[in-house]
Amino acid sequence: MLEISVQQLDEFLKNDQKIVLLDVRQEWEHQLTHLSNSILISLGELGSRVDEVIEISQATAAELIVVYCHHGVRSLRGAAILQKSGLRNVVSLAGGIDAWSREIDPQIPIY
Numbered sequence: 001m002l003e004i005s006v007q008q009l010d011e012f013l014k015n016d017q018k019i020v021l022l023d024v025r026q027e028w029e030h031q032l033t034h035l036s037n038s039i040l041i042s043l044g045e046l047g048s049r050v051d052e053v054i055e056i057s058q059a060t061a062a063e064l065i066v067v068y069c070h071h072g073v074r075s076l077r078g079a080a081i082l083q084k085s086g087l088r089n090v091v092s093l094a095g096g097i098d099a100w101s102r103e104i105d106p107q108i109p110i111y
Contacts (some may be wrong), residue, residue: 003076004092008106009066022053022063024078025069025097031108033097035068039080043074050085057087068093070111 004012012019021038023030030040039056041049041099045098065087067075075092093100101108 002079003069003072004066004091005094006100006104009020009090009093009100018061018063020053020057020060022065022067022078023069023097024067024074029070032111033101035097035100035108038068043069043078046078046081050082050087053082054085054087057089063089065090066093067091069096070101071098072096 008018019033023034023038024042024043024046025040026042026087027040034040042054046053053065056062065082067078067090068076069080071076072092075096079090079092095103097108098110101110
């Protein structure tokens, strides 16, 4: 399973790389804080909504799908679900939104 660091994601975003940011947390967590332009599909729903992720990825011509959660555990499982469904351009964000807040954007609330 491939992971990327928050620093790598930050660099990709600064370079306008076409990325789908997929938040696999619960809705209350997403409402509390999230990465800009991310879509929310909770981990429990992801298996039944893979086609939606594929459509979004194709529609945006995404080069990469970055799955994230709070600390990086659920996102590993989410990325595995997508990879088992045939998607190859999928990675998990190491450390999740917590690492993003601590290392990249301190304006993102830590919870």
